[in-house]
Amino acid sequence: MDTPIIPGPQKQTPKDAFSKAAEILISAIIKAMGYSAIVFVIMIFYFLMSEGVAAFGEVPLSVLFSTRWYPIEGYYGILPLISGSLLVTVGATLFAVPIGLATAIYIAEIAPRWVREILKPVVEILAGLPSVVLGFIGVIALAPQLRILLDLPTGLTALAGSILLGIIAIPTIVSVAEDALDGVPRAYRDAALAIGATRWQTIWRVTLPAAKSGVLTAVMLGIGRAIGETMTVMMVSGNAPIMARGLGALFLPTRTMTATIAAEMGEVAKGSIHYHVLFLIGGILFMISLLVNIIASAMVFRVKKRSERILS
Amino acid sequence: MGKFRSLIIVLLLSFVTLACSAGTPGANAPIDQNEVNAHIEVKGSDTMVNLALAWAEAYQKEVETVTISITGGGSGTGIAALLNNTVDLANASRRIKEEEITQARSQGIEPNEIVVARDAVAVIVNPANPIDHLSLQQISDIFQGKYENWQELGGDDRPIVRVSRETNSGTHVYFLETVLRLGEKDNKALFHPNTLLLPSSEGIIAEVRDNPNAIGYDGLGYVTHDVKVLGIDIDQAGNVVFPSMETVGLGIYPIARDLFVYTNGEPQGANKAFIDWILSDSGQSIVKELGFVAITP
Numbered sequence: 001m002d003t004p005i006i007p008g009p010q011k012q013t014p015k016d017a018f019s020k021a022a023e024i025l026i027s028a029i030i031k032a033m034g035y036s037a038i039v040f041v042i043m044i045f046y047f048l049m050s051e052g053v054a055a056f057g058e059v060p061l062s063v064l065f066s067t068r069w070y071p072i073e074g075y076y077g078i079l080p081l082i083s084g085s086l087l088v089t090v091g092a093t094l095f096a097v098p099i100g101l102a103t104a105i106y107i108a109e110i111a112p113r114w115v116r117e118i119l120k121p122v123v124e125i126l127a128g129l130p131s132v133v134l135g136f137i138g139v140i141a142l143a144p145q146l147r148i149l150l151d152l153p154t155g156l157t158a159l160a161g162s163i164l165l166g167i168i169a170i171p172t173i174v175s176v177a178e179d180a181l182d183g184v185p186r187a188y189r190d191a192a193l194a195i196g197a198t199r200w201q202t203i204w205r206v207t208l209p210a211a212k213s214g215v216l217t218a219v220m221l222g223i224g225r226a227i228g229e230t231m232t233v234m235m236v237s238g239n240a241p242i243m244a245r246g247l248g249a250l251f252l253p254t255r256t257m258t259a260t261i262a263a264e265m266g267e268v269a270k271g272s273i274h275y276h277v278l279f280l281i282g283g284i285l286f287m288i289s290l291l292v293n294i295i296a297s298a299m300v301f302r303v304k305k306r307s308e309r310i311l312s
Numbered sequence: 313m314g315k316f317r318s319l320i321i322v323l324l325l326s327f328v329t330l331a332c333s334a335g336t337p338g339a340n341a342p343i344d345q346n347e348v349n350a351h352i353e354v355k356g357s358d359t360m361v362n363l364a365l366a367w368a369e370a371y372q373k374e375v376e377t378v379t380i381s382i383t384g385g386g387s388g389t390g391i392a393a394l395l396n397n398t399v400d401l402a403n404a405s406r407r408i409k410e411e412e413i414t415q416a417r418s419q420g421i422e423p424n425e426i427v428v429a430r431d432a433v434a435v436i437v438n439p440a441n442p443i444d445h446l447s448l449q450q451i452s453d454i455f456q457g458k459y460e461n462w463q464e465l466g467g468d469d470r471p472i473v474r475v476s477r478e479t480n481s482g483t484h485v486y487f488l489e490t491v492l493r494l495g496e497k498d499n500k501a502l503f504h505p506n507t508l509l510l511p512s513s514e515g516i517i518a519e520v521r522d523n524p525n526a527i528g529y530d531g532l533g534y535v536t537h538d539v540k541v542l543g544i545d546i547d548q549a550g551n552v553v554f555p556s557m558e559t560v561g562l563g564i565y566p567i568a569r570d571l572f573v574y575t576n577g578e579p580q581g582a583n584k585a586f587i588d589w590i591l592s593d594s595g596q597s598i599v600k601e602l603g604f605v606a607i608t609p
Contacts, residue, residue, distance in 0.1 A: 070502060072388075072479045080505070139515070144522045153471040153525050156508055239478070239509040253508055263511055267388030267480035269395045269415050 045286060052280035058273045069241035069255065071264065071274045078281060083244040084158070084254040085285070088233060091162025091250050092169055092226040097219055099166070100173030104218070107174070108181035109203050120178075127171030135235030138164045143236055150251065156238035158254040164232045169222035176221055180214020181207060213299045220296035224289050227258075234259035257285045350582030355383040356390020356403030357482050358513060359431060359531040360571055364403055366598045371589055378582055387482025394574055395419060400583050402574040405431065405482030405531070406489075422577045428590050430605035432532040432555035433487060433567040436517075436539040440524040443467045445543035445552045448566060452492050454527060457504030462525070474507040475519050475528035486569050487529055529567075532556075533603040560605045571604070 055064065059076045066077035107119050142163065143155030150159075184207050192202040208215065238253025241260075261278055268275040354364055361384040368380035390402035395416050408423050416423050435451055437443065443465060446454075453459055455474050462470045477484040493499035510516050513534040520526045520539045532555050535541060543552035544566055559565035579587050589595050596606040 068505065070479070072485065073502065139518060147523060154473045154508065154519070154523055156519065234511060239511070240506045242506050253506060255509070263478045263509070264480060266385050267392050269392050269412070272415065
């Protein structure tokens with residue numbers, strides 16, 4: 001019959017003091033790491049803007065917001081570049097959202113287990129495809145086919161860029177949307193099926209609306225992925241700075257902000273007007289993707305709030 | 313909040329230090345004449361990159377103590393690198409601009425120009441295009457967008473697709489000045505905005521090869537047999553000149569230019585030895601092998 005040892009008031013050993021100090025240190029380091037992402041974002045934005053705002057002083061606003069981009073002769077109109085980026089991104093969204101959502105629905109709701117186990121890794125491989133490889137395929141195979149199929153003057157168009165960017169955005173949309181659909185409680189589906197809804201009605205009227213916020217986040221993240229992509233667009237979209245005035249411009253060549261920075265950053269002398277304008281474009285691009293990400297996370301927060309409401 | 317602020321300051325400071333130490337690689341690597349292993353950093357014109365590589369390869373075989381690294385990127389890129397003092401030699405397929413010289417001087421750099429070879433720029437179309445020759449005025453009008461259909465020039469009923477290098481290319485600037493503006497100083501002609509600006513010579517060849525609507529231009533050294541080189545009308549009598557080593561050498565092909573190497577001040581030490589070798593017979597014979605035109609016939 002052993003009597004249990006009752007721990008008395010402990011004496012502080014040097015070892016304890018050390019581990020306590022270590023713990024404080026480690027938590028401080030981890031805290032710093034946590035904040036570092038914010039610090040980096042702020043610093044990058046500050047850096048872009050500190051170089052970019054000088055452009056406002058050097059280039060008259062009427063030139064900056066004109067529609068002609070030809071920097072070696074002093075034409076710094078950034079509107080065709082902004083419209084080019086938006087056009088290609090809208091095109092990519094139109095292409096990627098239906099395919100991405102359909103794939104996500106199939107994986108999450110319809111596919112048998114073994115198909116699901118093949119499809120998910122395959123989609124992830126698509127995500128890992130280097131964009132330069134995709135661009136190469138675009139130049140060799142996609143663009144000439146587009147020209148012949150649609151009888152266009154050239155295949156190097158915003159459309160070619162949109163399709164390839166869509167392919168880049170699809171894996172993001174699929175995996176986030178699939179997670180969202182997976183998160184819908186089983187009981188929702190069971191209830192729908194129990195009152196006689198078909199499988200399609202269940203997906204379209206119950207599961208998809210229930211996962212709406214997550215699905216919208218998936219779309220926004222896909223858009224964010226597409227707007228920042230550089231190499232592929234530069235290779236297949238022809239890079240002609242044409243002002244896009246509607247979706248018809250999809251069938252014309254276009255020049256995006258990312259391709260402009262990539263193609264021209266190497267040639268500019270530090271501190272020149274062209275250099276400052278390129279930084280300004282970088283800043284605008286940063287703000288656009290920040291906006292997209294803010295919208296995406298605002299949607300995530302809304303989901304949380306609602307689930308909290310349900311729980312309380 | 314105070315803690316957070318000091319954290320930002322510390323991180324900012326560490327970044328500033330990093331940026332300062334990384335910002336000036338050129339300054340840390342001066343070329344010393346007495347140094348046993350000299351290193352020459354060359355950057356610039358994509359037109360000249362194959363030529364520069366061939367020079368470097370042959371020269372390094374002869375002089376084993378020198379290592380040379382060559383990067384392309386375009387003439388503008390090379391000159392910008394020279395201005396930022398990150399290279400020893402800048403290759404350029406166009407002459408340095410006034411603004412660039414002013415910029416260089418303000419940064420304490422004195423660009424020194426050496427002509428190392430000559431090159432023809434060929435105007436190319438798809439082999440399916442029935443047109444064989446055009447005048448400079450017609451080519452200028454095509455690239456400015458005054459013609460929209462090949463029919464207007466006696467060709468098939470097809471839209472014209474203009475293909476050009478990016479603006480950082482020396483070939484682009486040369487073509488703008490010599491062909492679009494016909495060499496006139498006060499001519500302000502520009503490429504039509506829907507001109508495709510492709511990032512590489514290969515991209516231009518690929519588009520012209522595949523697309524019967526396309527017209528482009530490229531250094532003669534890059535032109536392959538699956539595109540059609542246009543002749544240039546040189547007078548009203550119907551005489552046409554095609555680009556070749558002979559026509560450039562005789563000075564009758566109108567779209568031919570000098571190729572340059574720029575250094576910071578008079579070349580010294582290993583740089584000077586390399587440039588002297590380029591200008592020698594051994595260097596110039598490589599020029600001819602690669603389809604360019606030697607400066608000493």
